[in-house]
Amino acid sequence: MIVVTTAVPRAGWAQVEGSQTPVGQVSSDSxxxxxxxxxxxxxxxxxxxxxMYVTGEGVPENDVEAVRWYRAAAExxxxxxxxxxxxxxxxxxxxxxxxxxxxxxxxxxxxxxxxGAREVKEKLSLLMTNEQVAQAQKLSIELLxxx
Numbered sequence: 001m002i003v004v005t006t007a008v009p010r011a012g013w014a015q016v017e018g019s020q021t022p023v024g025q026v027s028s029d030s031x032x033x034x035x036x037x038x039x040x041x042x043x044x045x046x047x048x049x050x051x052m053y054v055t056g057e058g059v060p061e062n063d064v065e066a067v068r069w070y071r072a073a074a075e076x077x078x079x080x081x082x083x084x085x086x087x088x089x090x091x092x093x094x095x096x097x098x099x100x101x102x103x104x105x106x107x108x109x110x111x112x113x114x115x116g117a118r119e120v121k122e123k124l125s126l127l128m129t130n131e132q133v134a135q136a137q138k139l140s141i142e143l144l145x146x147x
Contacts, residue, residue, distance in 0.1 A: 026058025038069060046073035047081045054084075054093075063094030074105060077147050079112035086117065090124060099128050103136035108143060 026034075034052075037045035046069045052059050053066035067088050073081035086105035089098045103124055109117035125133050 026052070031058055038072070041072070041076065043073040043076040043078040043081065046070075046076075047078055047084075050081065050084060063088065065094075067094035074108070075143075075147070077108075077112075079109045079114035079117070082106070082109035082112070083114040083117045083120075086120070090120070099124060100132050100136045100139065103128065103133065104139040104143065107136060107140045111140075 034045050034048060038049050049059075050066045050068075050070035050073065051057075053062045053069065055061070059065075067085065070081045070085040070088065074085045082105045086102045086109060088094050089102035089105065091097065095101075103121060106117050106121040106124065110121050128136075
């Protein structure tokens with residue numbers, strides 16, 4: 001069994017200055033600010049929303065929504081989001097399990113030095129055919145060219 005940990009939120013959006021919301025909880029004001037930033041293509045905010053939807057912190061747990069926000073940040077090149085999106089595809093959480101997409105996103109994350117992504121990608125490649133790995137590498141290149 002391959003175990004992949006989820007990265008921690010990067011931007012610390014859960015606290016609005018002067019907020020009395022306890023640590024570990026998210027105020028409605030903080031969530032509004034985070035959603036606004038995410039909708040304006042702030043990759044860190046998108047990533048943080050992904051984390052929140054995976055953990056259920058401040059929002060109901062929802063892997064489909066987590067994938068949505070991870071993908072938005074991953075497509076902007078955020079390595080931690082690419083890593084987490086790869087993990088979601090690997091485990092079939094919020095999306096159908098797909099080793100090619102998992103490898104693609106993990107490959108992009110590993111290329112940026114995301115901690116643990118290279119090791120998971122290497123283990124995943126042992127579960128894939130050579131054709132699947134080649135397809136994933138091709139998709140990685142296509143995604144790099146898009147950005």
